[in-house]
Amino acid sequence: MERQARRAQVLRHAKRIFARKGYHRTNVADIIGRARIARGTFYLYFQNKRELFEELLEEVLSELTARILRIRVGPGESDPVAQLRDNIRRVVEYVLDERELTDILLNHSVGFDRELDQRIREFYERIAALIQRSLDLGIEMNLVRKTDTRAIAYCILGAIKEVVGVLSRSPKAETAALVEEILDFGLRGVARPELLEAAARHGGHEDGGGFLFARN
Amino acid sequence: MERQARRAQVLRHAKRIFARKGYHRTNVADIIGRARIARGTFYLYFQNKRELFEELLEEVLSELTARILRIRVGPGESDPVAQLRDNIRRVVEYVLDERELTDILLNHSVGFDRELDQRIREFYERIAALIQRSLDLGIEMNLVRKTDTRAIAYCILGAIKEVVGVLSRSPKAETAALVEEILDFGLRGVARPELLEAAARHGGHEDGGGFLFARN
């Protein structure tokens, strides 16, 4: 258990440095200097620098995975939008709690080695797939208009990534309002509802085409 | 001119490799191996690896900057949404044309050195600011509902980044449809207009709060 505490402490320091300098510019000297352990000790707790980083990465990925739940419909399940909101809220809360860790994922996670890059990409693809399934479900339930759900899934993923990415390196924000903004943006977009209504009345049909303004 | 041609050739090869392996995993040996030039020749054309990379980066950034125009309103200006659509179209077209270059920016650009990281961040902030201004303008013109425009600007930026980021490493897609999807998503969100109308009728007010489904 002592061992675990020591490890955790090194991880804590390393997290800091990785968040600030990224993977490649952080070297073992930085970490052991900060953690005040000897060079050899580092390798007592971690196989190597990559493994340490991987562990941190695993932590964000699994925590985020745990906080993003598949939308469920059926008796006894709460309203899908509420589920959606909860997902976003849990993600935002985690980002605010663990800025350094999420900063690593959101702002530094690229170009390690094939495997880690791959793992991150797969994570995002899993999330995108989850979103896409929710959209498909929403379409089925007549809650969501017909779209290219794969493209839109990435739009939604990107929107959240970017906004929380900025969040993870900015001063604390008010969670509830931000969650609502994101949710509203995803659901309603930015155009004024009245205009959308008007557009809808004048022969727009639900699947996209030619609404509000003429296309060229 | 000969010189420029040679330079361009090396840049072309380097672009490829950077796109595939990222900045840190690419070394000068990779580049000269691919470009089939001697080690010394590389340094004839570029001060070092970083400078070469910087040049590629500069190219994407300035090309994108050129393709993203500020939305203008007034007599003689075309419809703002059309301008928006054109911006998105031009970006998407560039991404499809220059996949490798944009892939570098979108999927590998982080953790070089303070200066390059900074430059990229500033680029995105410039774009976000542009979007935010457009949103503010839209609100003024009663085209856009009231929102936290800064947060939403990042959402929009992120949505586009992600979708074109995926694009830049996927097989060619149909541009027009994708542009329309992105645009529609940004303007209308994903919810069915009928539901939004219904929600609007039942006491929702335009600026966000509690629409469609109850919050917890």
Add this chain to the structure above:
Amino acid sequence: MERQARRAQVLRHAKRIFARKGYHRTNVADIIGRARIARGTFYLYFQNKRELFEELLEEVLSELTARILRIRVGPGESDPVAQLRDNIRRVVEYVLDERELTDILLNHSVGFDRELDQRIREFYERIAALIQRSLDLGIEMNLVRKTDTRAIAYCILGAIKEVVGVLSRSPKAETAALVEEILDFGLRGVARPELLEAAARHGGHEDGGGFLFARN
């Protein structure tokens, strides 16, 4: 202390090689090969080759500086010539003790970089200034004839440099005799005293001009 011992060992080997091949022809591989350490180990103890060299140089310069004392006159001070002799003796002894180090200074020290070159030149200028002051003092005390003391200071410096420079790469010599030769040469020159007396009697005046033989 262990660290210091290791450092000293590398310095010892490097000294050898620098003395034999000079600064530019010596590379790090030579040093680590001789010292039987790995490449990285070298950089554990020295920032780079230049720094190591600088350290050796500093050592000779400071040791020589310490051994060359300003001539002092006054009650309680020993005879100036004795002081002079002691200076020369201490230098000669050091050269014989630390041939390699002094060989570096005397026979290889030129053309490193501006800074080191500068430092060496300043050292010699300091010594020359010291000698000049002694000469001026000697003139004041009526021990030394009137001369261009700056030029003669460099003559004396050069005489000593050259003779000990040869010394530092030759088999051991008898110190006391050599010191006396140098001292006598500086004080009396090479001409036979009788001739000088004769010349002095026949209208030569002490400050140089036309003595002993006619000038053309």
Add this chain to the structure above:
Amino acid sequence: MERQARRAQVLRHAKRIFARKGYHRTNVADIIGRARIARGTFYLYFQNKRELFEELLEEVLSELTARILRIRVGPGESDPVAQLRDNIRRVVEYVLDERELTDILLNHSVGFDRELDQRIREFYERIAALIQRSLDLGIEMNLVRKTDTRAIAYCILGAIKEVVGVLSRSPKAETAALVEEILDFGLRGVARPELLEAAARHGGHEDGGGFLFARN
């Protein structure tokens, strides 16, 4: 002949740069930049950088060799001291005329490669031998007191080297006076003649020992 003129011009530029930066810090780019010739052209006139340098070196060495004549005695020969004076004068004149070239020899000539270093050393040894022979001859002729002529030869050589070495990097000096100073220094040393006379009267004998002041 055109060829020779071109060569000479490159040599002239190279001389400048070598004098300022020394052999190792001067690179071919410096030379061709200054001489305004193409890289390939350089190798049309010189086999390589070393050969060019060697040529400059050869020039100084042979010119100096030509100006330093062996002292001759016998009917029809001028007074040995006058011959000495002429040697010194010719050297000083050359140094003042060809500062850059002599600066290279006097202040930068060490650490090229074994062969050049060797050649320079041999040159000096030849000069030293010449001086030594003159001294031996002087002793025979009862003009020179008995000394360790080898050591003193190096003293004299060093004195001249140093003083003209300083000269070659200083503003122009008055030749005649300097020559006389050097000559006087070599012949009479620095001590006042009266003191030497006194010392000689009180039991000093000509070969060095215990004159003027007691030894410790």
Add this chain to the structure above:
DNA sequence: GATGAATGAGTCTTCATTCAT
């Protein structure tokens, strides 16, 4: 367990020299 000295593979960069035009 803890330490930190030692390692050496991996990279970058320079620069004298060559050679096709």
Add this chain to the structure above:
DNA sequence: GATGAATGAAGACTCATTCAT
């Protein structure tokens, strides 16, 4: 002859990892 682009050997330096104490 003249050019200057191309070459590649030589050398410097870094840093993740190992290992004897």
